[in-house]
Amino acid sequence: MNTVKVGIIGIGNIGSAHASAVYSGEVDGMTLAALCDTDQAKLSILKEKYPSVPLFSNAEDMMKSGLVDAVIISVPHYGHPPLAIMAFSYGLHVITEKPGGVNCSEVKKMIVAAKTSGKVFGVMFNQRNNSLFAYAKELIASGKLGDIKRSVWIITNWYRKQCYYDSGSWRATWSGEGGGVLLNQAPHNLDLWQWICGMPSSVYAECNVGKYHKIEVEDEATIFAEYPNGATGVFITSTGDYPGTNRLEISGTKGKIVIENGKLTFSSFLYDEKDFRMMAETDKNPIEVTEICDTAYNGHVDILKNFTRAILYGEKLLAPGEDSLNELTISNAAYLSSWTGKKISLPLDDELFDSLLKKKIETSLSTDKKQTSASLSSDYLGKWNTNW
Numbered sequence: 215m216n217t218v219k220v221g222i223i224g225i226g227n228i229g230s231a232h233a234s235a236v237y238s239g240e241v242d243g244m245t246l247a248a249l250c251d252t253d254q255a256k257l258s259i260l261k262e263k264y265p266s267v268p269l270f271s272n273a274e275d276m277m278k279s280g281l282v283d284a285v286i287i288s289v290p291h292y293g294h295p296p297l298a299i300m301a302f303s304y305g306l307h308v309i310t311e312k313p314g315g316v317n318c319s320e321v322k323k324m325i326v327a328a329k330t331s332g333k334v335f336g337v338m339f340n341q342r343n344n345s346l347f348a349y350a351k352e353l354i355a356s357g358k359l360g361d362i363k364r365s366v367w368i369i370t371n372w373y374r375k376q377c378y379y380d381s382g383s384w385r386a387t388w389s390g391e392g393g394g395v396l397l398n399q400a401p402h403n404l405d406l407w408q409w410i411c412g413m414p415s416s417v418y419a420e421c422n423v424g425k426y427h428k429i430e431v432e433d434e435a436t437i438f439a440e441y442p443n444g445a446t447g448v449f450i451t452s453t454g455d456y457p458g459t460n461r462l463e464i465s466g467t468k469g470k471i472v473i474e475n476g477k478l479t480f481s482s483f484l485y486d487e488k489d490f491r492m493m494a495e496t497d498k499n500p501i502e503v504t505e506i507c508d509t510a511y512n513g514h515v516d517i518l519k520n521f522t523r524a525i526l527y528g529e530k531l532l533a534p535g536e537d538s539l540n541e542l543t544i545s546n547a548a549y550l551s552s553w554t555g556k557k558i559s560l561p562l563d564d565e566l567f568d569s570l571l572k573k574k575i576e577t578s579l580s581t582d583k584k585q586t587s588a589s590l591s592s593d594y595l596g597k598w599n600t601n602w
């Protein structure tokens with residue numbers, strides 16, 4: 215195989231951006247072989263835009279057509295695990311949009327199916343390509359930061375207006391989306407948080423439902439996390455703050471990292487702080503400061519390129535599909551904590567989470583929101599960009 219023939223399932227905001235990128239040749243080694251959407255109106259638009267690309271209204275028909283080697287899954291979150299499991303059963307490689315799914319129990323089944331199939335399985339964590347986060351991860355992995363004492367991430371620049379929530383019948387409902395800001399916008403940051411700082415051992419959270427919008431899920435959340443080494447973490451996110459903030463601060467025993475406004479500042483201490491605080495001889499712990507600015511990157515396209523090279527040449531995935539379980543574990547634990555008022559120890563009780571989510575779904579408001587026609591262009595990516 216020297217090219218990967220990809221089929222895209224779900225051609226909405228992000229699926230149309232992926233289609234445009236692949237069709238225009240931005241993803242070396244990948245060709246657009248088929249498109250699938252259940253919405254007939256979208257298929258009519260797609261027929262005009264991509265006259266040479268076969269269209270399907272049913273994902274299984276596309277998977278068994280023999281036209282595709284791999285699929286990109288970009289339907290609403292609940293659909294990710296079942297479609298991925300189906301694709302693996304047809305021997306296809308899979309990259310799914312974030313989050314991996316809504317509940318960890320379903321994502322675990324998807325991971326097992328991926329392993330059984332032996333196919334390449336990626337997830338669209340397109341911010342892992344950001345050089346600042348990669349550098350922060352390296353500083354910690356190399357021991358330059360020392361032991362982590364605390365991380366604080368204020369990520370409130372996911373501002374959304376009511377019309378965004380009204381733009382799709384699935385959005386911001388327990389039955390259609392399965393959550394709010396923690397499940398739609400913040401998965402990128404929750405993933406980076408655990409990618410850089412590791413997984414917490416317990417989570418306590420407050421999730422504020424409909425605080426700024428007429429929605430039945432949370433548009434603000436505050437998570438307090440504890441880690442096996444005694445470190446603590448705070449994660450604050452919201453879609454109701456304007457202007458928002460995006461500041462990640464990680465304090466270690468040998469230094470401190472701050473990422474804000476497209477810049478990483480690393481303050482490295484001469485003495486390990488846990489030794490220094492016990493020293494009588496000197497009251498100065500000299501600091502050396504390094505500043506690094508982010509470099510341009512094309513997150514989504516770069517992840518697709520890496521996925522393609524993983525299929526063709528066995529390149530290591532930057533965002534392996536199984537990693538999607540970690541950030542989802544944190545958000546599931548945050549919901550569970552908010553619903554029960556308790557601190558949640560990890561590993562998560564999947565059964566308890568599923569039973570409480572089921573109750574939310576049963577009382578989920580039916581909505582008469584209409585799906586708006588998404589722009590079938592790459593414009594969406596510009597809209598998505600956040601100001602780092």
Ligand SMILES: NC(=O)c1ccc[n+]([C@@H]2O[C@H](COP(=O)([O-])OP(=O)(O)OC[C@H]3O[C@@H](n4cnc5c(N)ncnc54)[C@H](O)[C@@H]3O)[C@@H](O)[C@H]2O)c1
Binds near residue numbers: 224229251290313
């Ligand atoms: N990585 C990112 O930056 C990013 C950005 C936006 C959205 N997303 C993710 O992508 C997913 C889709 O979000 P969106 O904003 O594009 O939604 P959207 O509502 O704009 O598009 C979803 C599309 O999927 C179609 N669809 C639904 N079920 C289907 C099925 N079974 N088979 C085929 N088509 C089906 C719908 O008709 C719709 O066209 C979500 O999980 C979201 O979290 C990721």
